[in-house]
Amino acid sequence: MTTSPGHSEEPNASNDRHKTRATRTRQRLLDTLYLLAIEKDFRDITVQELFEKAGVARSTFYAHFRDKEDMLVAGYESIGTPATRIISVAGVESVILDVARWLFTATERHATLTTAFFNSPSQTVILAHLENILLIQVREHYRSQGIYQLNELRGEVAVRCFVGALSGLWLWWVRHDYPHPATEMIQHFDALMNNGTWP
Structure with a gap:
């Protein structure tokens, strides 16, 4: 496959890096929820507490999850599906x-x-x-x-x-x-x- 001058395969590498970063951020938010859930009741955990402890912006949180309950579903889904x-x-x-x-x-x-x-x-x-x-x-x-x-x-x-x-x-x-x-x-x-x- 040939590429025209000024074009390269870089966009694919950039997309892969973006997906990897997004996956890591999503997992960091889930891990933060799990750690907080060991310390306190789920109802007492706030979205602000989640994104602050995870070290991400509010907009980043909402780019991944609608709310705390959406995180619960994502947590179950992260286990995978039954064989x-x-x-x-x-x-x-x-x-x-x-x-x-x-x-x-x-x-x-x-x-x-x-x-x-x-x-x-x-x-x-x-x-x-x-x-x-x-x-x-x-x-x-x-x-x-x-x-x-x-x-x-x-x-x-x-x-x-x-x-x-x-x-x-x-x-x-x-x-x-x-x-x-x-x-x-x-x-x-x-x-x-x-x-x-x-x-």
Whole structure:
């Protein structure tokens, strides 16, 4: 490939640097939120406190996030998305969403932060965001597998029962200070809910 005089590949390098800088700034803001959440209730953290402690301008904060709750969603999304895997039950293969592994493993890795969030008065706000993310993930997976048909009550019931079971078990585990390893929790949840008979 040839370039005309006065033009070079520099814009791509500049774009890459800008994206890298933006990613670092976004992560710095999220890390600041996590550190503050360990010290105080989520409701008591102000946007001004966030951008000042992160060392960024107010406009920079709003270039990345709408508000504190948007940061919560971004924090869950930064964990990544659950993988799928194939299981075989009685010779029939099924594709399952490995959402229990996604949730329990990430929680165990960030236990201090999770404990701080769920021992605070703001836990209902935080839990609502988590449940919404789980509902979206499971609903989309069920749709892709033909389990959930749009406007069908049965599909929505299956989604909400699955997410209710997962979030209920997960909350019990968090509130009892992680009495069993994440691997054990995943194993028992999968044996019950992902053995090919659900939904």
